[in-house]
Amino acid sequence: MQNSRIVLIGHGNVGTALVRLLSEIDPKGRRFVFSGIATRKLGIIELGNVPAxxxxxxxHRVLAERRTRDLKQTDPKEIIHWxxxxxxxxxxxxxxxxxxxAEPALSYLKTALRRGKDAVTANKAPIAIALKDLRTIAxxxxxxIRFESTVMDGTPLFSLFTESMPPVRIRxxxxxxxxTSNIVLDFLNQNRSLKEGLAKAKSLGLTESDPMLDLNGFDAAAKLTIIANAINDADIKMSQVMTQPLTEQNFAAVRSLSASKGRDTIIRQVAVADFDKNFYRVSLEALxxxxxxxxxxxxxxxxxxxLDLFTELIxxxxxxxxRDTAFGIYSDLMHLQHTVKR
Ligand SMILES: NC(=O)c1ccc[n+]([C@@H]2O[C@H](COP(=O)([O-])OP(=O)(O)OC[C@H]3O[C@@H](n4cnc5c(N)ncnc54)[C@H](OP(=O)(O)O)[C@@H]3O)[C@@H](O)[C@H]2O)c1
Incomplete structure (x- = not known):
């Protein structure tokens, strides 16, 4: 079996976790080698097919060989050309x-697919915004194109539906x-502050670069959109998902309403979709x-x-x-390697 040459765009929390995971399970590069890496600050680094x-x-070797230390960020156009x-x-x-x-990630993915190269992403934006276009090019x-890690990290959600269950429809x-929101809510439910909860999520490398995307419900709305479009073959837009921001005020309002009804509840950020009613929402709920x-x-x-053909699946x-996010990418890579390209 021939190994696959990976080009990695992005070498932050998830990119480094993938390199670490492959270093552990494929140290000799029998399955995967890295052909190159690009990020805004590193620029384009041609690696020459090295194992993880x-x-x-x-x-480090490539950076040391660069004569000047260029501090400007790399133009995405250069990466696209590469x-x-x-x-x-x-x-x-x-x-x-x-x-x-979804740019410039969307252009990166389209460029690879147009050349007939496979693509794996953990980035929700291009999949939530343009899955149909990406599939048309592919x-x-x-x-x-595979994107298991966009929702629930490495949990085999999309592969479960597409490969193990005959076509079913989510109702x-x-x-x-x-x-991130769930950790923040753990803190708020224990009468601690939003700030403390966010610091905890950050320390675990779980927050988006802009944590407001987690707290304002955009991240969950993107995931809901991906599930709808990828599994139900729907064509919903992220803007159709109503979102309620997670703030200390909104939390207090939901908690006091629940307490006034004498209920013993916990507050969580819940994403709801009802496909029969075309209703999509991310909001705080007292559970x-x-x-x-x-x-x-x-x-x-x-x-x-x-589901239409299965009562309730949790x-x-x-x-x-x-590591689980990296595992999702690894499972996509393994799937591509094990299955035949048309
Ligand atoms: N963290 C998680 O738990 C998790 C889980 C599932 C999915 N995801 C998704 O995975 C993606 C990466 O997350 P992360 O936590 O690894 O983010 P991160 O730590 O902020 O890393 C982002 C990486 O992307 C690079 N980058 C940003 N803009 C770029 C551009 N225009 N061109 C080239 N490189 C660019 C950054 O390079 P510079 O540092 O040089 O700017 C950095 O290396 C996100 O889309 C996130 O939603 C994350």
Whole structure:
């Protein structure tokens, strides 16, 4: 079996976690080697097909050889041009989520797919905003795009639906999809501050580069959109998902309403979709003890699905870490390697 040459765009929390995971499980590069890496600050680094354990030293060597220390950020156009010409088999795209237009990540992915190169991403924005376009390009060139880590990290959510269940339709779903908000809510539920909770989530590498994307419900709304479009083959836009920001004021309002009804509840950020009613929302809910989502604490994620051909399916991941996100990318890479390209 020939190894696959990876080009990695983005070398932050998730990118470094992937290199670390592959260093552990594929130290000799029998399955995967790194052909190159690019980020805004590092620029473009051509590595020459090194196995994962050699990535860091190869980066340092290339940087040391650069005569000038260029502090300006790399123009995405340069990276796109490089992706059009450089040799690789699969693009792994793990840059920041931009919910305005998903750029430049969307262009990175399109460039690889147009060349017939496979692509794997953990970045929600291009999948939430442009999955249809990306699939159209991939269908034209025979390339494949996978995005398991965009929702619930490494949990096999999309592969479960697409590979293990014959076509089913989600009728309704309720889920806890954003780890940062869930950790913040653990703190607020224990009468501690939002700031402390956010600091905890940051220390675990779980927050978005702009943590407001977690707290204002955008991250969960993007995940809901991806699930709808990828599994139900719907065409919903992120703007159709109503979002309620997680603030100390909103938390206090939901808690006092629940207390006034004499209920023993816990407050969580819940993403709800009702496909029969075309209704999508991310908001704070007071959950009673008999709610399946009640026990979902810490960075855990959980979704309860009601399907047309299956009564109720509950999927959970308990306190996922960056290693689990990296595992999701690895499982996508393995899938691409094991299956035949058209
Ligand atoms: N962290 C998690 O737990 C998690 C879980 C699932 C999915 N995700 C998704 O995975 C992606 C990466 O997350 P992360 O936590 O690794 O973020 P991060 O630590 O902020 O790293 C982002 C990386 O992307 C690079 N980058 C940003 N803009 C770029 C551009 N225009 N061109 C090239 N490189 C660019 C950054 O480079 P510079 O440092 O040089 O600017 C950095 O290396 C995000 O889309 C996130 O939503 C994250």
């Amino acid at each position: 354990p050699e990535v860091d030293s190869a980066i 992706l059009e010409t450089w040799e690789y088999d699969v693009l792994v795209e793990v840059t920041d989520s931009n919910y305005t237009d 269908a034209r060139t025979g390339a494949r 309704r779903m309720r889920g806890i999809l954003n780890s 009673k003890q008999d709610d399946p989502l009640y026990s979902c604490n810490g960075s855990s994620n959980m979704i309860a699905f009601s 999927i959970a991941s308990r306190n996922p870490t960056l």
